[in-house]
Amino acid sequence: MKGISRRQFGKTAAATIALAGAGLPEIARSQARPGELKFPQGFVWGCSTASYQIEGGAEEGGRKPSVWDVFSHTPGKTFNGDTGDVADDSYHLYKEDIELLKNLGVGGYRMSISWPRVFPNGKGQPNPAGLDYYKRVLDELLEKRITPYVTLFHWDLPAALPGGWQSRGTSLAYADYAGYVAHQFQDRVQHFMTTNELICFTDNGYKIGRFAPGLSLPAAQVNQVRHHGVLAHGLGVQAIRAAAPSAQVGLAENAVVYVPVIENRENIEAARRATRDGNAPFLTTLLEGKYPDSYLEREGANAPKVESGDMKAIGSRLDFVGLNVYTPTYVRADSSPQGYAIEKPQDLYPHMASPWITIGPECMYWAVRNVCDIWNPAAVYITENGTSADDVVTPEGRIEDTDRIMYLRNHLMHLQRAVNEGYPAKGYFLWSLLDNFEWTDGYSKRFGLHYVDYSNQKRIPKLSAEWYRTVIAKNAVV
Secondary structure, X not given: OOOOOHXXXXXXXXXXXXXXXXXXXXXXXXXXXXXXXXXXXXOEEEEEOOHHHHOOOOOOOOOOOEHXXXXXXXXXXXXXXXXXXXOOOHHHHHHHHHHHHHHHOOOEEXXXXXXXXXXXXXXXXXXXXXXXXXXXXXXXXHHOOOEEEEEOOOOOOEOOOOOHHHOHHHHHHHHHHHHHHXXXXXXXXXXXXXXXXXHHXXXXXXXXXXXXXXXXXXXXXXXXXXXXXXXXXXXXXXXXXXXXXXOEEEEEEOOOOEEEOOOOHHHXXXXXXXXXXXXXXXXXXXXXXXXXXXXXXXXXXXXXXXXXXXXXXXXXXXOOEXXXXXXXXXXXXXXXXXXXXXXXXXXXXXXXXXXXXXXXXXXXXXXXXHHHHXXXXXXXXXXXXOOOEXXXXXXXXXXXXXXXXXXXXXXXXXXXXXXXXXXXXXXXXXXXXXXXXXXXXXXXXXXXXEEEEXXXXXXXXXXXXXXHHHHHHHOEOO
């Protein structure tokens, strides 16, 4: 698309469509059929899961506890005292789950590796049984012609690591783990993600205390935890590239999605400023290789302590950026020093079964556009998008989750808009393949395309599974 900006491309495409019925050649009309929301050839359709949320087998195959094992077994920390001890028992039923993927027709599967299954103590001697388990999973995927996209850290930090993310040593241990796994899997995996949702395992775990390990630390210590998180990512990128030179490397990040409350020039610029500022300690820092001055000034004496070489590692080149997109934050331009204001509190917005998932599907478009306009990544994947729903099994054994289909369809329409305007969105991974352990919500919230009866581990496809299978087959929003 040389010689024309993405924004100009969008305007040009719109003009072509508008004029197609006014005497333009037939070819122009055929390129823009009304109502057809197609995706490019080669667009990757997939599903996402995470190890602690689906595997179970908590004490099998040499695995030792993660911080989530400890946290979920602490009374009062999760809904109904639920734990991931069994979850979906995918540790034993992975072949059945991969068959579900095949039936959907997906081209990719985003899965995560349990760090304490491979390194039970977080470092030192690897566990051959844990490694062999993942090799069996990967081999099964490849046999079914499903490409694995592997996340190396999705919150299940080995409990044996002293200090957790308060310790710089955890960042170094993570790099060793990432390099080892990348080397072992380099013949099976060509897409690695370092971490999942930095803010969740740092702020939610060490500032708010809502997630494992459940701490509420002072600001200076929280900022150092954040630094150790982005440092682990950066060192991990370097380790993966050294161990698996042909692999593509990125991460999966739930960057706050700032949406202009009205799409005019001033609010669009406000959303762009808010995106860079509101994601300062995480996505902004790792894509720019430095902490923004505004962030350092705001934190003052509480700013993280940085050692020589840290920022070079943190800013390591990425092949793609993964975005986990669920909900918007609306902004408008104003005359304040920062140039924008956040609109009314999100708890006033209409929402899905989980109150934190507010309804605003245009966030999908702006998630992609803001990141691409600011940082121009080579590729973007939607590494998570989905919703909980109050799924009920009918007497006929069906789950008619039309609310989930509504949510997903509308988000995909806005993703198609981004693709149509030339933004490099290369794939979409729906959260989630299965109902599963939803962290502090335990088993009270269901996000899956497949209903799981936890009493017998039976999987039942929901209506949304049938819908998604059709989307994939048509390579279009339906």
